Amino acid sequence: MDIKVLGTGCANCRNTIALIEQVAQAKGVAVNLQKVEELRAIMSYGVMSTPGVVIDGKVVHAGGVPGRDKIEQWLVAKQG
Amino acid sequence: MLNEAKEVCPTTTLRMSREGALLVDVRERDEIDSLAFDVPDLLVMPMSEFERRCAELPRDRDLVMVCRVGERSLKATYFLMYQGYTRVANMEGGIAKWARKGFPVKGNASAAIASPATGCCGGAAPAKSTGGESTSVAGENCCAPQPKPASACC
Numbered sequence A: 001m002d003i004k005v006l007g008t009g010c011a012n013c014r015n016t017i018a019l020i021e022q023v024a025q026a027k028g029v030a031v032n033l034q035k036v037e038e039l040r041a042i043m044s045y046g047v048m049s050t051p052g053v054v055i056d057g058k059v060v061h062a063g064g065v066p067g068r069d070k071i072e073q074w075l076v077a078k079q080g
Numbered sequence B: 001m002l003n004e005a006k007e008v009c010p011t012t013t014l015r016m017s018r019e020g021a022l023l024v025d026v027r028e029r030d031e032i033d034s035l036a037f038d039v040p041d042l043l044v045m046p047m048s049e050f051e052r053r054c055a056e057l058p059r060d061r062d063l064v065m066v067c068r069v070g071e072r073s074l075k076a077t078y079f080l081m082y083q084g085y086t087r088v089a090n091m092e093g094g095i096a097k098w099a100r101k102g103f104p105v106k107g108n109a110s111a112a113i114a115s116p117a118t119g120c121c122g123g124a125a126p127a128k129s130t131g132g133e134s135t136s137v138a139g140e141n142c143c144a145p146q147p148k149p150a151s152a153c154c
Helices: A011-027 A039-043 A068-079 B010-018 B029-034 B047-056 B072-082 B094-100 B109-114
Strands: A002-006 A032-036 A052-055 A058-062 B022-025 B035-037 B042-044 B063-066 B088-091 B105-107
Touching: A002 A011, A011 A032, A011 A068, A039 B072, B010 B063, B010 B094, B022 B035, B029 B035, B035 B094, B047 B072, B063 B072, B063 B094, B072 B088, B094 B105
Parallel strands: A002 A032, B022 B042, B022 B063, B063 B088
Antiparallel strands: A002 A052, A052 A058, B035 B105
16 A cells, blocks of 8 residues: 655654554554655645645545544555 | 746746736735735735635736745645646745845835744644744745745846
């Protein structure tokens, strides 16, 4: 599962990455997690509010740190 | 991937404005109340409203996106490009550079040139400049500033 976290490097972006890593590990889901920090690359997804989360090419979240429940839903849905 | 955004300097922006381009100021309203561009064709569309209102912007006219130092407006420029706008450019340096060059403004020019960064990441800028780093507040001067593409003239 390819997961990209879009954001220019602030605390919210770092927290989002850390949370996704934690949940993926807890659920035993293998993820390929990448940070996208360059503005042009971020805006290529049309995301104005970061952090944004893109899973397998689709924007699933924009703005603020996503909740743990939401992350679990993404990982379980893709895994299942 | 989007193409690199067009960037224009304040001198080119002033010329374009006189030739019919629309300046779009994406600063929040309290910032604009302190210091505003003094050009005939200006539209205020704060970042906090931008995503919702951007469809109001004409596609058949040159647009120059502006803000305090040119970071938020660059983001807005890319967003418009994502939406298919082709006649859009970012003014590098923002009103800070515009005012330093002595170009037309209304209000207190020294405030915009001297005021601190508004925060980091995300969508809307905060209503007041705090000057400090925030963990969840958007603004134009992020913890990890982006390298700017090469700009034209000036």
